Amino acid sequence: MVLIYSDDKDTTKELIAKGRELADETGSKVTSVIIGEDDDEVANELIYHGSDEVILANTDIEQFKAEEYTQVLKKLVEKTDSEIVLIGSDKSGKEIAPRLAAKLETGCVTDCTDLYFEDGTLTAERVAYSGNAVAVKNFISEPSIVTIPSKNFDPLSKDEGREGEITREELEVIEAESKIIDVQEKESEGVNVEDAEIIVSCGRGFENQEDLDLAEDLSEALERGTIGCSRPIAADLKWLPEDHWIGLSGHEVKPELYVAIGISGQIQHIAGMRDSGTVVAINKDEDAPIFESADYGIVGDLYEVVPKLVEAINEEKG
Amino acid sequence: MNIAVCAKEVVDVSEIKIDEKTNKPILEGISKEVNDIEKSAVEEAIKIKEEYGGEITILTVGSVDNMENMKELLAMGADEAVIISPPEESDYTVVSELLAGAVEEIGDIDLVLCGEASIDLFSGQVGPRIAELLNVPQITYAENLDVEEEKIVGERDVGGNKIMTVESPYPVVVTVTKEINDPRLPSLQEILGAANKPINEWGPKEFMDHEIEPTTEMKDIRGVSMERKNIIFDEDELEDSVKNLAENIAKEGLLEG
Amino acid sequence: MNFELTDNQKMVRNMVRDFAENEIEPVADELDEEREYPHEILDKMSDLGLLGIMIPEEYDGAGMDTVSFAIVIEEISRKCAATGVITEVHNSLVASPIMHYGTEEQKEKYLPMLASGEKIGAFGGTEPDAGTNLGAMQTTAEKDGDKYIINGQKTFITSGSEAGLFLVFAVTDKSKGRNGISAFIVNSDTDGFEVGDVFDKMGIHANKVSELFFEDMEVPEENLLGKEGEGYKIALSALDHGRIGIGAQAVGIAQAAIDESIKYSQQREQFGKSISNFQGIQFKLADMETKTEAARLLVYNAADAADRGERFTKEASMAKLFASEVANEAADEGIQIHGGYGYIEEYKVEQLFRDAKITEIYEGTSEAQKMVIARSLLS
Numbered sequence: 001m002v003l004i005y006s007d008d009k010d011t012t013k014e015l016i017a018k019g020r021e022l023a024d025e026t027g028s029k030v031t032s033v034i035i036g037e038d039d040d041e042v043a044n045e046l047i048y049h050g051s052d053e054v055i056l057a058n059t060d061i062e063q064f065k066a067e068e069y070t071q072v073l074k075k076l077v078e079k080t081d082s083e084i085v086l087i088g089s090d091k092s093g094k095e096i097a098p099r100l101a102a103k104l105e106t107g108c109v110t111d112c113t114d115l116y117f118e119d120g121t122l123t124a125e126r127v128a129y130s131g132n133a134v135a136v137k138n139f140i141s142e143p144s145i146v147t148i149p150s151k152n153f154d155p156l157s158k159d160e161g162r163e164g165e166i167t168r169e170e171l172e173v174i175e176a177e178s179k180i181i182d183v184q185e186k187e188s189e190g191v192n193v194e195d196a197e198i199i200v201s202c203g204r205g206f207e208n209q210e211d212l213d214l215a216e217d218l219s220e221a222l223e224r225g226t227i228g229c230s231r232p233i234a235a236d237l238k239w240l241p242e243d244h245w246i247g248l249s250g251h252e253v254k255p256e257l258y259v260a261i262g263i264s265g266q267i268q269h270i271a272g273m274r275d276s277g278t279v280v281a282i283n284k285d286e287d288a289p290i291f292e293s294a295d296y297g298i299v300g301d302l303y304e305v306v307p308k309l310v311e312a313i314n315e316e317k318g
Numbered sequence: 319m320n321i322a323v324c325a326k327e328v329v330d331v332s333e334i335k336i337d338e339k340t341n342k343p344i345l346e347g348i349s350k351e352v353n354d355i356e357k358s359a360v361e362e363a364i365k366i367k368e369e370y371g372g373e374i375t376i377l378t379v380g381s382v383d384n385m386e387n388m389k390e391l392l393a394m395g396a397d398e399a400v401i402i403s404p405p406e407e408s409d410y411t412v413v414s415e416l417l418a419g420a421v422e423e424i425g426d427i428d429l430v431l432c433g434e435a436s437i438d439l440f441s442g443q444v445g446p447r448i449a450e451l452l453n454v455p456q457i458t459y460a461e462n463l464d465v466e467e468e469k470i471v472g473e474r475d476v477g478g479n480k481i482m483t484v485e486s487p488y489p490v491v492v493t494v495t496k497e498i499n500d501p502r503l504p505s506l507q508e509i510l511g512a513a514n515k516p517i518n519e520w521g522p523k524e525f526m527d528h529e530i531e532p533t534t535e536m537k538d539i540r541g542v543s544m545e546r547k548n549i550i551f552d553e554d555e556l557e558d559s560v561k562n563l564a565e566n567i568a569k570e571g572l573l574e575g
Numbered sequence: 576m577n578f579e580l581t582d583n584q585k586m587v588r589n590m591v592r593d594f595a596e597n598e599i600e601p602v603a604d605e606l607d608e609e610r611e612y613p614h615e616i617l618d619k620m621s622d623l624g625l626l627g628i629m630i631p632e633e634y635d636g637a638g639m640d641t642v643s644f645a646i647v648i649e650e651i652s653r654k655c656a657a658t659g660v661i662t663e664v665h666n667s668l669v670a671s672p673i674m675h676y677g678t679e680e681q682k683e684k685y686l687p688m689l690a691s692g693e694k695i696g697a698f699g700g701t702e703p704d705a706g707t708n709l710g711a712m713q714t715t716a717e718k719d720g721d722k723y724i725i726n727g728q729k730t731f732i733t734s735g736s737e738a739g740l741f742l743v744f745a746v747t748d749k750s751k752g753r754n755g756i757s758a759f760i761v762n763s764d765t766d767g768f769e770v771g772d773v774f775d776k777m778g779i780h781a782n783k784v785s786e787l788f789f790e791d792m793e794v795p796e797e798n799l800l801g802k803e804g805e806g807y808k809i810a811l812s813a814l815d816h817g818r819i820g821i822g823a824q825a826v827g828i829a830q831a832a833i834d835e836s837i838k839y840s841q842q843r844e845q846f847g848k849s850i851s852n853f854q855g856i857q858f859k860l861a862d863m864e865t866k867t868e869a870a871r872l873l874v875y876n877a878a879d880a881a882d883r884g885e886r887f888t889k890e891a892s893m894a895k896l897f898a899s900e901v902a903n904e905a906a907d908e909g910i911q912i913h914g915g916y917g918y919i920e921e922y923k924v925e926q927l928f929r930d931a932k933i934t935e936i937y938e939g940t941s942e943a944q945k946m947v948i949a950r951s952l953l954s
Contacts, residue, residue: 066446067455091477095458098443102414102450107533110441123537128439130331133343133539135439141411141533178455178486181471188479198572222573235497243479248440249495257572267332267437268496274544278570280563286550287838289332295547296566298559308556312564317573351589386585393586503594506624506637509586550842 001080003143004032004051005073006088007064009042013049013155015086015148018115020050020156022084025117031080033057035072040166047164050156055080056168060175063183066095067176074103075171082143084122086115089147097147108145109137115146130248130271151194187241196226198257201246201273203230205262205283205302209239214306215261221313228253228273230263247272262302265290282306319372319465319488321363322421323396323431324448325356326378327387328438336541343541352387355433357394357501359494363431364395364502366465372428373397377420379404379413385517393504393512400424401519409532414447416522416530421452423525428488429470434459434495445493455486458493578872580642587643591650594623599654606655606781607926612737613658613781617692620662625651627690628666630674634686641816641878645823649871652827653834656930657781659827660937663820664733665689668938669696669742672758672813676801685740685760694739698817699729699761699787700810706731707943709744709810710753714789716745723747723759723799725792728771731937735785736770739763742813743789744806756806760798767792778929815891817938819881822874822894825902825934828927829867832902832909835923836860839913850912859912863905870898889951896944899934906931 002019006012012032019030029052034042036059043054055076061068073096077085085100087093089111101108109124113134116123122144128135193199200219202212212227219225227244234245246253248268258276262283263269270293273279281294282305291297298305329348337344352360363374376391376399388399402416421427430452435442442458449456460472461481471485472492504512522530549566551559567573580588598619606613620626628644630636644666652659670689673681688694705711714727725745729735741761748755761768771786801809837860840851850856877890909924910917917924935941 070450091459094442095446095456098410099446099450099456102447107409107411108443109534110443128539129334129343131542132331132334132336133541135536136538137534138537139534176455178457178484180482180484182483184481186479186481249497257567278572279546286842291548291550291842293546295549296563297550298563299550299552300556304556305560308560309563312560313567313573316564316568386582386589389582390586390589503590503623505622506587506628506639507632509583509590510637510639513583
């Protein structure tokens with residue numbers, strides 16, 4: 001059995017697709033778990049996307065806590081006798097999976113980018129050394145717990161002809177000693193850099209918040225542009241909300257074109273944009289490491305370069 | 319308040335190059351350091367100690383190539399370090415078991431601090447695993463900690479643009495992000511003072527009551543070469559450089575959409 | 576024989592390197608351009624113990640060895656040679672003589688204020704007509720009851736317009752020649768103490784180098800360092816330590832030239848590949864690296880001799896002589912590797928070239944070092 005859980009429904013569907021593939025190879029089944037949402041329609045949606053079974057887990061849990069969700073998943077893994085557990089690799093998934101693995105005394109691979117059987121052994125690939133390498137890991141334990149980032153696998157197309165079983169489980173958990181006091185939305189502009197096709201990204205080279213308009217101008221000239229930024233702009237200066245932040249601790253992006261303006265190129269930033277199609281860097285420091293990760297670069301004062309680049313782009317567009 | 323901080327020496331990932339023949343990352347000859355995230359965990363521990371007193375123990379699993387890296391954490395303000403040698407075959411299960419075992423062996427630990435992940439492999443498994451093994455709450459991705467006598471309150475970046483405030487009694491495992499603080503540099507006096515602080519080396523048999531077996535194995539590690547064109551336009555006139563750039567962007571079809 | 580730094584020394588290197596990269600490098604160009612004294616950096620350095628490197632812990636210093644001192648000066652100079660020499664003079668030319676020749680009262684009074692950076696130290700030795708030849712000193716100190724009256728002038732004084740505590744050398748007994756020179760600890764707020772011109776120099780711009788004038792400057796007798804007539808001996812012993820520091824500064828400049836040249840040569844493309852692929856460039860880099868490492872070892876050798884309590888006058892002179900020549904050569908080659916860009920102010924090597932020259936001059940010219948070395952061979 002392959003057990004699927006993510007608190008994001010789109011990710012769940014993507015995991016189901018991967019789970020389906022693995023289950024078909026071993027003649028096993030795919031079971032998806034929904035925690036705290038007793039809704040047949042939601043369950044059917046997962047079945048239409050390839051899940052053989054959906055468990056609607058009802059508990060007393062009011063809010064997400066890793067300590068409690070881990071207990072739920074452990075019970076369901078044991079009940080379904082699952083050999084493989086696929087969990088969405090968002091922040092909550094990544095704090096449940098290792099805890100669940102410890103509870104089950106088993107192996108776990110987080111942020112898996114590919115998953116397959118080789119010689120009958122489940123093999124997981126993940127990025128290592130800030131994107132410089134791919135680690136290939138074999139599971140030598142069961143169940144095998146894997147977290148998978150969103151948009152890594154394509155979901156199966158929806159087929160309302162698919163049939164599956166919906167079961168309900170009442171589960172008791174031992175209440176965690178930790179307490180959630182508050183959940184606050186960070187200031188946000190609802191920007192989604194992860195889906196952006198072109199990103200114009202701003203770094204510490206900008207001297208004032210107002211000057212970010214220069215990047216905005218370029219973004220407009222490039223038409224499909226979205227504004228991104230490096231850590232100092234979002235985390236330290238707070239000139240832009242964190243939904244613009246690109247990097248290991250921010251968002252990981254892969255646009256067709258990434259323009260880094262006044263960004264030095266710390267490894268944490270590079271790790272967030274290294275999968276971009278074409279990378280352009282503008283920086284006045286010719287030694288800035290960003291140039292090593294760029295296809296095209298101009299060494300110069302962004303205040304001179306960017307306006308001229310906007311003109312040149314507009315000319316190029318005719 | 320007694321604190322254990324899990325911190326280790328890792329290769330400087332920005333120095334890693336790929337061997338063109340074997341397509342493997344070259345890890346030999348690369349400088350090793352304790353990465354910033356784990357230094358932030360140490361820094362946070364020192365701040366707590368400054369207010370509440372207690373002992374800070376650094377726990378590290380694996381060989382230490384450069385002892386000065388461990389001593390630096392002591393110079394910053396930790397009290398002692400324990401270096402645990404793992405069995406030959408190791409993975410996160412083994413490492414976490416050893417760390418949790420060491421926390422129990424030391425005893426009377428109120429707070430275990432870890433980085434959200436280690437910069438080399440960025441798996442983020444150790445914190446939650448230790449929490450489970452010790453059967454205590456976990457506060458992951460903490461960007462701010464407010465420590466009181468009876469409880470700790472953490473602000474967590476839970477993604478989706480949300481900040482969750484969580485409180486927990488002790489003992490508890492907390493993983494921190496780099497944003498939580500800027501780790502201090504030790505002064506010369508503190509560097510000298512660190513020489514007298516103990517660094518103990520433990521073998522697993524000395525404190526573990528059971529055998530631990532790895533649950534995964536590294537089958538292969540292959541380099542990802544991200545060759546970029548690295549073309550710098552530096553014509554005499556900035557106009558010409560910019561024009562070249564715009565033409566190249568157009569040539570790659572990026573202006574159509 | 577052991578060529579490995581101790582863990583402590585490695586930690587010092589890591590710490591200072593980290594500090595220099597994060598706190599000095601971002602402002603170094605501006606300090607150079609604006610000819611601005613690095614007050615803020617010195618403040619931060621005092622928190623890390625870098626203004627009392629060798630001062631014993633009982634006087635609030637770090638009590639580190641001379642090798643650590645050399646490491647500190649090298650790493651700071653690698654990012655800003657001017658801050659390097661200010662730190663060097665403060666630690667080795669002012670704090671060290673007070674440590675070695677000061678009375679208990681003097682040590683208790685002055686060492687903590689140096690270690691904390693409350694006062695930056697400066698060395699008032701050179702005069703318009705007494706450079707290498709300190710014996711030609713004109714400044715006089717006349718005993719008058721329980722004080723000395725000092726008259727005269729000094730020149731080329733590092734930190735002259737900024738320092739708070741000066742070691743001033745003056746003639747107390749003209750008939751005894753160099754054995755008639757004495758050393759005094761002088762606060763800059765003493766009546767009769769005046770700062771003259773601050774020079775516009777070729778390099779090390781962030782260091783304010785000035786003239787000093789003393790007009791009937793009254794210095795209490797308890798500020799006499801050592802005994803009357805011991806000034807020359809004190810100056811020479813201070814300069815022995817200082818030369819290790821200038822050697823280290825020169826190694827830092829040479830290392831910076833290597834750093835810049837590696838980066839540039841890997842980035843700059845000519846004929847379709849980066850210039851680091853060309854043997855002409857590679858040979859230059861290899862020479863720079865080899866000579867810099869040799870210079871570093873000479874500096875460590877002199878510092879280690881000092882730490883072992885051995886005589887190290889010749890060793891310090893050799894280190895300073897060789898390292899300063901290597902710094903100039905490396906900066907020169909660095910510019911050559913950069914081609915035309917190396918001649919442009921925006922590129923760091925241009926500054927290194929200007930900064931390197933003085934290392935062959937101050938705290939004893941290369942020629943003076945050769946005299947010292949030869950004398951030790953022939954005596």
